[in-house]
Amino acid sequence: MAPVHERPGLFISEHLLRSARAAVVAAGPEVARLARRDAISRRDLTVTSDAQKVTLGIIAVYVVVIAILWNVPYVRWSLWPFKMLVIAFHEFGHAITACCTGGRVKSISLDPREGGVTHMVGGKSAITLPAGYLGSSLIGALLIFCGFDIVASKIASLVLGVCFLLTLWWGKRDWLTIVTILLAVGLLVAFWFIAHAEPLRFLVLFIGVMSSLYSVWDICDDLILRKVNSSDASVFAERYGGSSQCWGVIWSIISVCFMAAGIIAGIAAFPQSFAQQEEDSKNFIPTL
Template sequence: MAPVHERPGLFISEHLLRSARAAVVAAGPEVAKLARRDVISRRDLTVTSDAQKVTLGIIAVYVVVIAILWNVPYMLVIAFHEFGHAITACCTGGRVKSISLDPREGGVTHMVGGKSAITLPAGYLGSSLIGALLIFCGFNIVASKIASLVLGVCFLLTLWWGKKDWLTIVTILLAVGLLVAFWFISHAEPLRFLVLFIGVMSSLYSVWDICDDLILRKVNSSDASVFAERYGGSSQCWGVIWSIISVCFMAAGIIAGIAAFPQSFAEQEDDSKNFIPTL
């Protein structure tokens, strides 16, 4: 008889097949877990609740309204801009002498010392970072309550630095008054829309103001122009870079808000009733 060479191969193939089946059966639960994780990760960034849909729609409306009314005095956002300069000056060894707000000329922070490489871009980038955090908190009532408390501290610091400027005082007091009033309306549900509006305004401030000053009108005196004089490059270049960073901050705030707060309006209201409840 001629030798048969298929037998060993066939035996090996059957053995491998049985081993493969056993491995699939053993790995089945782990594969299922990985699949569930993948589904969960995708679901976290999916807009599912009505609250998220409404929030995104309101953000879009805010963007349009702010674009149309951009030339209306925006004192509160200027306050955030100057607060960015002031707080970074304090963190880098400087001292703030005063803050002044002007609806026509903008704001100015008088300070001594500090690291100008940080304090100069901190006006635009600081306000956009604050805006991104407020947008994130604006997706949830409880988070908006916490944000309003932090805002109160920031406002008090700005009020202290701007205590000799009556316009700064009036602006800050009005903002604090709105935050306090919104706490007592429908368990602070409108508060999150106020926080959201301030966040969108702050995030867009650096982008539109840089375009307005440096690209469209090419105003020579700006944080970007001073930064360019001291550290090289052009004011337009730094303005574009800061604008891109601001847009990234805003996008990150929206994505994080969608992922972190999938609750419905009713669920958010129930949570709000248990966190520093109001009438």
């Protein structure tokens, strides 16, 4: 009787063995494909295309140029139009978080010397106070990310236009705010029509780097160099404890992390060459 019970077991074992062997052979090409795909995924963060190399080089140049122009007397006024834009981002961060936390925006005013002011009623100050710096740095990181690709820059410019118009809607009716925002929108529109919007990519990239650096430098300028007591960080410290310098450093570190994340995400998402980007741009809201 024993051999009779062993034979079915042996038959089943051999059958399972053959089935397993067949499954391994059949899965071989698929495993190889997945391995190749994983290898490709790991290589996504390597800089391979000329477009990526040029973009990283331009970011480095922007960082150096902005840092120099920001601190040189008189020459620093050449950054005035772009500084007004990033101040608008800063105030937009306050405004949008106020609306999201149950508050209401009364007005926004922009000034290249004194900065911006957002007058609001209600909202949660624990969120709205850091949202100016962190909001502008987050917007900057997203713009840097989009600056790696022409089509993404087109999409970013559309969103920027909406943000600017919202700021204008909330804005205090002073000529500086109105003129700055209208010039910004006009500049974005004009760059759409140059070489299939290729220059738009570098404009978006510049605004992104400027916005990311503004959040860091403005905190340093206010809290370390000029000791301004009316900054967002000082108000936050008065209400929730800690020192303004401490909160300023924390927000600066977060801003730098946002910028680094934007660069890494741009490298991973947009490996296309200049020619591929131009071809894609021709198929997305094409212009002459």
